[in-house]
Amino acid sequence: MTSTAELAADxxxxxxxxxxxxxxxxxxxxxxxxxPGMDGAPVRTVSAAGLxxxxxxxxxxxxxxxxxxxxxxxxAWLERAARTHHAVVEALARQGPVxxxxxxxxxxxxxxxxxxxxxxxxxxxxxxxxxxxxxxxxVKGYLVPGAAAASAAAVGGGxxxxxYLRRRRAQLTAREEGQQAASAAAxxxxxxxxxxxxxxxxxxxxxxxxxxxxxxxxxxxxxxxxLAALPAFTDLVRALSDRHPEIRLELTGPWPAYSxxxxxxxxxxxxxxxx
Amino acid sequence: MTTxxxxxxxxxxxxxxxxxxxxxxxxxxxxxxxxxxxxxxxIAEVDLVRISLRAxxxxxxxxxxxxxxx
Numbered sequence: 001m002t003s004t005a006e007l008a009a010d011x012x013x014x015x016x017x018x019x020x021x022x023x024x025x026x027x028x029x030x031x032x033x034x035x036p037g038m039d040g041a042p043v044r045t046v047s048a049a050g051l052x053x054x055x056x057x058x059x060x061x062x063x064x065x066x067x068x069x070x071x072x073x074x075x076a077w078l079e080r081a082a083r084t085h086h087a088v089v090e091a092l093a094r095q096g097p098v099x100x101x102x103x104x105x106x107x108x109x110x111x112x113x114x115x116x117x118x119x120x121x122x123x124x125x126x127x128x129x130x131x132x133x134x135x136x137x138x139v140k141g142y143l144v145p146g147a148a149a150a151s152a153a154a155v156g157g158g159x160x161x162x163x164y165l166r167r168r169r170a171q172l173t174a175r176e177e178g179q180q181a182a183s184a185a186a187x188x189x190x191x192x193x194x195x196x197x198x199x200x201x202x203x204x205x206x207x208x209x210x211x212x213x214x215x216x217x218x219x220x221x222x223x224x225x226x227l228a229a230l231p232a233f234t235d236l237v238r239a240l241s242d243r244h245p246e247i248r249l250e251l252t253g254p255w256p257a258y259s260x261x262x263x264x265x266x267x268x269x270x271x272x273x274x275x
Numbered sequence: 276m277t278t279x280x281x282x283x284x285x286x287x288x289x290x291x292x293x294x295x296x297x298x299x300x301x302x303x304x305x306x307x308x309x310x311x312x313x314x315x316x317x318i319a320e321v322d323l324v325r326i327s328l329r330a331x332x333x334x335x336x337x338x339x340x341x342x343x344x345x
Contacts, residue, residue: 082296082299086299102303252295252298255302
């Protein structure tokens with residue numbers, strides 16, 4: 001009699017899995033030898049279906065499902081993992097197009113990685129084609145307090161209590177108006193940037209406790225650009241920054257095209273998302 | 276463990292900075308291609324990512340109390 005449990009037990013449990021960093025068309029072995037992976041050893045490749053997956057050996061006592069659940073909640077572990085993974089993806093991106101894997105994409109062994117490549121070949125090839133000669137840039141916009149609140153300053157008349165209430169109400173109104181103005185500016189900036197970009201999307205605004213920035217974030221945009229369009233894009237960011245004093249813009253990048261390789265391309269390519 | 280951004284400069288919106296962890300997490304957790312492996316099926320769930328971000332916020336919050344909106 002064979003139960004599922006017995007069958008599972010019969011398979012030798014591998015001691016190390018494969019942490020996927022990204023998929024490329026081909027990789028220069030000499031370059032890869034210089035890139036440290038999750039376990040400190042150089043990353044390696046798994047080739048299948050005419051594609052190359054760049055992976056790290058991932059001991060399952062650290063990167064298996066249960067340990068990962070624990071580790072992902074450990075800020076120090078998460079930061080180290082994110083930075084190591086990013087360093088690999090970034091190094092690959094410098095050589096050519098790469099489809100970055102989401103953090104913590106772990107396969108139990110190399111043959112599973114190869115199967116994934118084969119199963120998703122068409123989509124991966126299409127994505128690599130779409131990313132060739134392009135890069136991702138981020139534009140974040142923060143509310144500038146007081147930029148739209150000047151009108152609230154002069155309010156007079158009435159007794160001390162009335163004046164206080166009126167002033168308080170004016171302050172609240174001003175803050176609300178400031179937030180609305182900043183949101184509208186964010187919309188306008190995003191729309192303008194999308195016109196120059198191949199694709200654009202908005203990530204959720206960052207938590208202030210994570211960003212360390214005191215003022216609210218109103219725009220967390222990502223833009224896929226033809227490399228040739230970069231000078232025009234940076235000029236546009238500068239111009240939009242001048243045109244919209246109610247928000248402060250920050251440019252980040254170049255990034256590997258993390259934001260433009262979603263499983264279903266449609267949402268990632270949507271110019272305006274609800275969040 | 277550094278999560279704070281470098282001081283922002285209003286006059287140069289184009290200044291390149293070292294990658295801030297929070298910007299990195301936006302990208303490596305929320306996006307990137309999901310190629311399901313045996314384990315990934317379980318860990319790529321949005322729920323787990325959300326949990327980890329919540330824990331992250333909590334631990335950063337413990338280090339630096341949230342500032343009031345200006």
